[in-house]
Amino acid sequence: MRPVERGEVPHIFAHYKEAAPYLKARLGRYCSYCERWIATGIAVEHISPKSNDADRALEWSNFLLACMDCNSTKGAKALVHDQCLWPDTDNTFHALIYREDGALKPNPKLNDSTALQVQCLLNLVGLNKQPKDDNGHRWDDRIEAWDKAVAAKRMIEIDEAARPLAIKTVTGHGHWSIWMTVFADDADMQSRLIEAFPGTARARLAITPY
Numbered sequence: 001m002r003p004v005e006r007g008e009v010p011h012i013f014a015h016y017k018e019a020a021p022y023l024k025a026r027l028g029r030y031c032s033y034c035e036r037w038i039a040t041g042i043a044v045e046h047i048s049p050k051s052n053d054a055d056r057a058l059e060w061s062n063f064l065l066a067c068m069d070c071n072s073t074k075g076a077k078a079l080v081h082d083q084c085l086w087p088d089t090d091n092t093f094h095a096l097i098y099r100e101d102g103a104l105k106p107n108p109k110l111n112d113s114t115a116l117q118v119q120c121l122l123n124l125v126g127l128n129k130q131p132k133d134d135n136g137h138r139w140d141d142r143i144e145a146w147d148k149a150v151a152a153k154r155m156i157e158i159d160e161a162a163r164p165l166a167i168k169t170v171t172g173h174g175h176w177s178i179w180m181t182v183f184a185d186d187a188d189m190q191s192r193l194i195e196a197f198p199g200t201a202r203a204r205l206a207i208t209p210y
């Protein structure tokens with residue numbers, strides 16, 4: 001999961017929906033959890049749900065962007081913030097392993113308490129739902145994204161000049177983490193991916209504290 005930074009609060013909001021254009025500009029139109037590019041209907045997501053944490057309902061640091069599937073699965077579940085890892089405060093890329101078969105797992109290098117926090121996050125938004133249980137097709141979309149990244153890698157092996165085109169493909173579909181995984185041995189592509197997705201928390205990516 002891409003670690004993100006939303007930057008300084010742009011201004012005080014009278015309604016949380018006013019934050020949407022700022023979040024889209026700073027983070028891109030990607031779900032902060034499943035990482036898909038969302039054409040329409042991407043929502044301002046409250047990390048701490050607005051229904052049971054009214055004090056933070058308009059707080060910039062409580063906002064992310066989420067697709068309908070991640071947002072509705074998360075819903076208004078009450079939670080203690082530290083029970084989960086979060087893409088706006090942790091190195092969630094290091095914490096998760098994306099696999100070719102669409103599976104998404106905690107990194108086996110994590111200590112036990114961090115692995116539980118990762119599991120908390122996956123359960124919360126339903127990213128560990130099996131394909132048959134997920135009407136949102138997030139697992140299937142991960143497999144498709146992996147295939148696209150592998151196809152781009154083959155294209156680059158044949159023609160180095162295909163790198164910008166590969167970046168156009170990924171920015172139009174999302175799934176930054178899968179592409180970072182497929183291009184794990186290609187520092188140039190990783191650096192292009194970090195550059196191409198707004199709000200990627202570069203400094204946090206370099207830290208592996210768990």
Ligand SMILES: [Zn+2]
Nearest residue numbers: 031034067070
């Ligand atoms: Zn999502």
